[in-house]
Amino acid sequence: MSFTEHANQIFNQVISDYHLTDNIDTPIHNPYDRESIDHSLYLKCWIDTVQWHFEDIIRDPQINPTEALALKRRIDRSNQDRTDLVEEIDSYFRQLYSEVTPLPDARLNTESPAWAVDRLSILALKIYHMQEQVERKDVKAEHIAKCQAKLDVLLEQQKDLSLAIDQLLEDIEAGRKYMKVYRQMKMYNDPSTNPIFYKK
Numbered sequence: 001m002s003f004t005e006h007a008n009q010i011f012n013q014v015i016s017d018y019h020l021t022d023n024i025d026t027p028i029h030n031p032y033d034r035e036s037i038d039h040s041l042y043l044k045c046w047i048d049t050v051q052w053h054f055e056d057i058i059r060d061p062q063i064n065p066t067e068a069l070a071l072k073r074r075i076d077r078s079n080q081d082r083t084d085l086v087e088e089i090d091s092y093f094r095q096l097y098s099e100v101t102p103l104p105d106a107r108l109n110t111e112s113p114a115w116a117v118d119r120l121s122i123l124a125l126k127i128y129h130m131q132e133q134v135e136r137k138d139v140k141a142e143h144i145a146k147c148q149a150k151l152d153v154l155l156e157q158q159k160d161l162s163l164a165i166d167q168l169l170e171d172i173e174a175g176r177k178y179m180k181v182y183r184q185m186k187m188y189n190d191p192s193t194n195p196i197f198y199k200k
Helices: 003-018 036-059 065-096 113-134 141-174
Strands: none
Touching: 003 036, 003 113, 003 141, 036 065, 036 113, 065 113, 113 141
């Protein structure tokens, strides 16, 4: 089984686990060993899944402004957790391939493996929720047809992205490509670089 086949299985497991309650406050019950990559993949998709529903809720035009602000703060924390976890997954890949000597003509990729995995996790969510739209019984045929066309594209995209990630990992393992981990350095989360904080 390829890395992405395994990752997609975990992502589908997460999405299924979340929708047992379909509640943003559901505690996570990660079934994998804390030190394993499976634990990180499960947690990554759980964060994405909860945030997906945050984003739905905050777009309610009738939402109470106080509740909306509190939810925006949760989204901000979730985004930071998501970024931290992507960096953790990239550190796993760096360690995994630490003994590989890049070939003299080895090239960098446009993104690190974990940021591609981040997109794969979100694609699993798009597919799940687009499938929900296709299966709705309370909408007209044109809505279902439109969503089915989008679902077909998403499934093709998932197949292509999975292949590209597996090929990237093969290239890194063979020394044809090498990776670097760049920390995000988000300035607005740091009181020393966000002028709203340091100018007070």
